[in-house]
Amino acid sequence: MGLDINTKKAKKNAYRISKARGIGASRIRVPGGYLKAEILGMVQEIAEKYGNGIVHLTTRQGFEIEGIRLEDMDAINEMLQPIIELLDINQQEPGSGYPASGTRNITACIGNNVCPFANYNTSELAKRIEKAVFPNDLHFKIALTGCSNDCGKVRLHDFGIIGMTMPQYDPSRCVSCQACIKGCKSLSVNALRMENYKIIRDEEKCIGCGVCVTKCPTRALTRSKKKYYKLTLMGRAGKKNPRLGEDFLIWTDEDTIVKIILNTYRFVKAYIDPSAPGGKEHIGYIIDRVGFTEYKKWALDGVELLPETKIKDCVYWNGIHFDR
Amino acid sequence: MGYQIPRQKADRLFARLKQNYTIYAPKLFAGDGCFSDTDIIRYGKITDLDEIEWNRRSDYSFKEALLAINEVLFYFTEGETTVPPCPEKKLLIFLRSCDLHAVKRLDTIYLKNGAEDFYYSRLREKARFVLMGCWETCDTGFCASMDTNRSEQYDLYLKLSGSSLWADCKSEELQPYFAEAEGTVCDVQPDSVTENKEKVTLPRKLSVESFQNPIWESYGSRCIGCGRCNFVCPTCTCFTMQDILYRDNANVGERRRVWASCQVDGYTDIAGGNSFRKKQSERLRFRVMHKIYDFEKRFGFPMCVGCGRCDAICPEYISYTNIINQLAKEET
Numbered sequence: 155m156g157l158d159i160n161t162k163k164a165k166k167n168a169y170r171i172s173k174a175r176g177i178g179a180s181r182i183r184v185p186g187g188y189l190k191a192e193i194l195g196m197v198q199e200i201a202e203k204y205g206n207g208i209v210h211l212t213t214r215q216g217f218e219i220e221g222i223r224l225e226d227m228d229a230i231n232e233m234l235q236p237i238i239e240l241l242d243i244n245q246q247e248p249g250s251g252y253p254a255s256g257t258r259n260i261t262a263c264i265g266n267n268v269c270p271f272a273n274y275n276t277s278e279l280a281k282r283i284e285k286a287v288f289p290n291d292l293h294f295k296i297a298l299t300g301c302s303n304d305c306g307k308v309r310l311h312d313f314g315i316i317g318m319t320m321p322q323y324d325p326s327r328c329v330s331c332q333a334c335i336k337g338c339k340s341l342s343v344n345a346l347r348m349e350n351y352k353i354i355r356d357e358e359k360c361i362g363c364g365v366c367v368t369k370c371p372t373r374a375l376t377r378s379k380k381k382y383y384k385l386t387l388m389g390r391a392g393k394k395n396p397r398l399g400e401d402f403l404i405w406t407d408e409d410t411i412v413k414i415i416l417n418t419y420r421f422v423k424a425y426i427d428p429s430a431p432g433g434k435e436h437i438g439y440i441i442d443r444v445g446f447t448e449y450k451k452w453a454l455d456g457v458e459l460l461p462e463t464k465i466k467d468c469v470y471w472n473g474i475h476f477d478r
Numbered sequence: 479m480g481y482q483i484p485r486q487k488a489d490r491l492f493a494r495l496k497q498n499y500t501i502y503a504p505k506l507f508a509g510d511g512c513f514s515d516t517d518i519i520r521y522g523k524i525t526d527l528d529e530i531e532w533n534r535r536s537d538y539s540f541k542e543a544l545l546a547i548n549e550v551l552f553y554f555t556e557g558e559t560t561v562p563p564c565p566e567k568k569l570l571i572f573l574r575s576c577d578l579h580a581v582k583r584l585d586t587i588y589l590k591n592g593a594e595d596f597y598y599s600r601l602r603e604k605a606r607f608v609l610m611g612c613w614e615t616c617d618t619g620f621c622a623s624m625d626t627n628r629s630e631q632y633d634l635y636l637k638l639s640g641s642s643l644w645a646d647c648k649s650e651e652l653q654p655y656f657a658e659a660e661g662t663v664c665d666v667q668p669d670s671v672t673e674n675k676e677k678v679t680l681p682r683k684l685s686v687e688s689f690q691n692p693i694w695e696s697y698g699s700r701c702i703g704c705g706r707c708n709f710v711c712p713t714c715t716c717f718t719m720q721d722i723l724y725r726d727n728a729n730v731g732e733r734r735r736v737w738a739s740c741q742v743d744g745y746t747d748i749a750g751g752n753s754f755r756k757k758q759s760e761r762l763r764f765r766v767m768h769k770i771y772d773f774e775k776r777f778g779f780p781m782c783v784g785c786g787r788c789d790a791i792c793p794e795y796i797s798y799t800n801i802i803n804q805l806a807k808e809e810t
């Protein structure tokens with residue numbers, strides 16, 4: 155009997171069809187790249203039982219178990235089940251493997267689990283977004299990073315989420331040491347100055363990185379209780395027009411971000427080119443085609459912005475054009 | 479006299495104390511630490527027994543209750559100066575044994591080192607101290623090595639345990655509150671530790687020769703001069719002066735004194751642009767030797783009380799205790 159594989163279904167089920175006939179790879183998405191070490195052992199077991207013993211650490215914080223035989227997909231899906239459960243991946247039917255792969259793994263830098271610069275728990279928010287968007291299969295790339303250093307390279311994604319904090323200043327605790335001013339100047343955007351021995355923050359200039367807060371030795375500067383984010387839009391790599399994502403919302407919150415992402419799925423369903431190869435048209439190109447104003451209308455549908463949120467009326471992208 | 483007071487009655491007692499005293503105690507400030515989702519324990523005014531952080535040593539000491547970080551000394555207009563009034567209410571300050579020993583150091587500097595400091599003295603007279611027990615050692619403290627692990631000099635000892643408040647009241651002024659509280663009279667002894675994880679031996683042969691010790695350079699080259707070690711220390715008392723001229727009228731303003739740090743740039747600057755201790759290694763040497771040598775030479779007991787806060791806060795992991803122990807070891 156010949157090898158009879160529905161490749162579309164296999165790809166959606168997170169299998170790669172490789173160059174070698176009959177051979178594929180099993181892709182394991184790890185939201186936020188944050189996982190219990192016991193999963194490593196499970197990956198190893200699958201790789202040694204069904205693969206060729208090699209695992210690729212993907213560029214999107216997943217594992218790709220190489221050299222599996224496509225007829226073993228069902229058996230592998232069984233073995234993936236404990237991993238899927240530990241990672242809390244949305245799944246309709248237990249034992250059926252990953253239900254979707256079009257929307258890419260939501261990646262995150264290590265965030266405030268470890269990093270002193272990070273302004274929030276990136277892996278927790280990555281998981282929250284994972285729960286909200288999957289098993290959507292449209293081609294979306296979402297990434298999170300703890301602070302404006304952007305170690306997560308989120309500006310290369312459709313949605314880039316950058317952690318911010320609004321520095322809170324208690325002048326009665328300030329000793330005029332200027333550690334904050336020096337820190338902001340050398341590590342960030344030079345938004346602070348001293349007047350009459352007290353600190354003045356240029357609110358237009360401040361990017362909410364939190365460096366000043368980490369430098370203050372007396373806790374005169376502390377983080378805002380509310381966690382803030384910058385949402386950047388429609389960065390991408392690719393053949394035609396690679397470009398960095400541009401700021402859309404500054405000083406926004408988690409709920410708004412989740413709503414906008416979900417609204418964007420609706421937008422894409424309405425406007426995607428039905429003849430796009432593999433049913434995949436990149437959101438950025440759809441917005442290029444339809445216009446930002448129309449996208450913005452969809453994106454902000456039912457969204458109530460915080461009063462402190464700054465929104466860009468129009469967003470323009472640059473990047474390199476190979477397609478002109 | 480010792481008392482066991484059931485919780486409800488203790489809350490009523492506390493409410494009565496609150497009427498006549500401003501109460502300062504270590505409090506957890508959630509999210510106010512240096513890094514995201516980290517907390518800080520520092521002093522603040524409290525209105526309820528549950529606001530007190532009973533279990534962990536505070537990151538910053540009690541000293542800000544007696545020595546404000548920013549204190550206006552006087553306001554001036556062209557012809558006159560006005561001294562701000564002293565707060566009317568008395569103070570009740572919760573602290574641990576090491577810190578109660580630090581009060582003696584503050585008193586020494588501000589009251590017994592030449593002329594009395596007017597501002598310190600007027601507030602100090604109003605201050606009463608509530609000892610909090612230590613039933614186990616904190617991580618970095620070395621009170622047992624410094625002989626500060628026990629203290630008898632408290633006005634009140636309080637412990638919240640189970641559904642009772644345990645008290646030992648030594649102050650006559652506070653006694654009536656307890657007599658009124660309808661607790662059970664019993665013997666209450668402050669909890670104290672007899673041993674710490676950190677053990678420190680003070681060097682005994684320091685002198686000006688010690689300036690040449692390479693240890694200062696080896697640690698000084700790691701120090702970033704942030705001043706945290708001074709700001710958390712219960713016995714650091716330095717301040718600097720700031721004259722503020724109001725923006726709309728530069729003939730009117732105020733003079734403040736503000737905490738200063740011997741580790742931070744500017745501390746030894748003098749008119750003409752000179753500065754005495756330019757290198758971090760010199761500043762670190764000054765701090766360490768002041769804590770365990772200079773002060774003792776003058777007053778007969780070391781300045782450091784062994785609370786261990788400077789070791790716990792240093793972002794560069796510079797261990798003051800390790801420096802001291804190394805200096806002592808070199809003498810043997």
Ligand code: SF4
Nearest residue numbers: 338360361363364366
């Ligand atoms: S949060 Fe703002 S003021 Fe503080 S260091 Fe960053 S840019 Fe500067």
Ligand code: SF4
Nearest residue numbers: 328329331332334370
């Ligand atoms: S670092 Fe803190 S204490 Fe120093 S000048 Fe800035 S706000 Fe004031």
Ligand code: SF4
Nearest residue numbers: 701702704705707792
């Ligand atoms: S806390 Fe550490 S780095 Fe900061 S001044 Fe003190 S010794 Fe230096």
